[in-house]
Amino acid sequence: MHVETTSLAGVFVLRPELHRDPRGFFTRTFDAGVFDAQTGPDGVRTANFVQDSQSRSSKGVVRGMHGRAGRGEAKLVRCSRGAVYDVLVDIRAQSPTFGMTQAFILDDEGFRHLFVPPGFLHGFQVLSEFADVCYRIDREHDQAEDLAVAHDDPVLGIDWPLPVTLISERDAAAGSWAELLATLR
Structure with a gap:
C-alpha cells in the first residue's frame, strides 16, 4: 500500500496494490500498520474507528457538503463500486489550508482511499451509472x-x-459558507 500526500494539511490518500491474474484481482483494502504509521502517535489510530457505513447513489447525485462540529470526525472514504468526484473543504480555523478545497477521483479501478481528518466538509458526485461509497468513521x-x-x-x-x-x-436546505464561518467563530 502506497501513501500519497495532498495539498490539504493532514489529508492523505492510501493507494492499495492490485494483483491481477486471469481470475481477476486481489487487493488489501486496508492496512492498519500503514495507516497508523502515517497518522503518527498523536493522530487518529486504527483503533479509533467505531463505525463503517456505505451509501449507494446514481449518476449525477451529489451528497454533501457535510461536516461535524465539536471535535469533528475523521473518516476513511473509498468507492467500492463505480466512480465519484470527491471534494473536501478545510474548515479548521487554525489550519494553513483553511478554506481551501481539493477534489479527488475515487473509483473501483484504483481503489484509492481518502483519509479525511477532523475539521473538513466532505461531499461527492457520482460519475458512473451508480456508485457505492464506504466510510470508516x-x-x-x-x-x-x-x-x-x-x-x-x-x-x-x-x-x-x-x-x-x-x-x-x-x-x-444547507446554509452558505458565510453562515458556517459565523458559527465557527
Whole structure:
C-alpha cells in the first residue's frame, strides 16, 4: 500500500496494490500498520474507528457538503463500486489550508482511499451509472453536531463535473459558507 500526500494539511490518500491474474484481482483494502504509521502517535489510530457505513447513489447525485462540529470526525472514504468526484473543504480555523478545497477521483479501478481528518466538509458526485461509497468513521453519529454547506455555494465555487441530478432535502436546505464561518467563530 502506497501513501500519497495532498495539498490539504493532514489529508492523505492510501493507494492499495492490485494483483491481477486471469481470475481477476486481489487487493488489501486496508492496512492498519500503514495507516497508523502515517497518522503518527498523536493522530487518529486504527483503533479509533467505531463505525463503517456505505451509501449507494446514481449518476449525477451529489451528497454533501457535510461536516461535524465539536471535535469533528475523521473518516476513511473509498468507492467500492463505480466512480465519484470527491471534494473536501478545510474548515479548521487554525489550519494553513483553511478554506481551501481539493477534489479527488475515487473509483473501483484504483481503489484509492481518502483519509479525511477532523475539521473538513466532505461531499461527492457520482460519475458512473451508480456508485457505492464506504466510510470508516472514528465517532458515533450525533445529529446535533451535523454541519452542512450548500453544494453550489458560490464562494466555495465547487466545479461539479456533471449536472446535478438529485440532492437530499437536507442538502437543499444547507446554509452558505458565510453562515458556517459565523458559527465557527
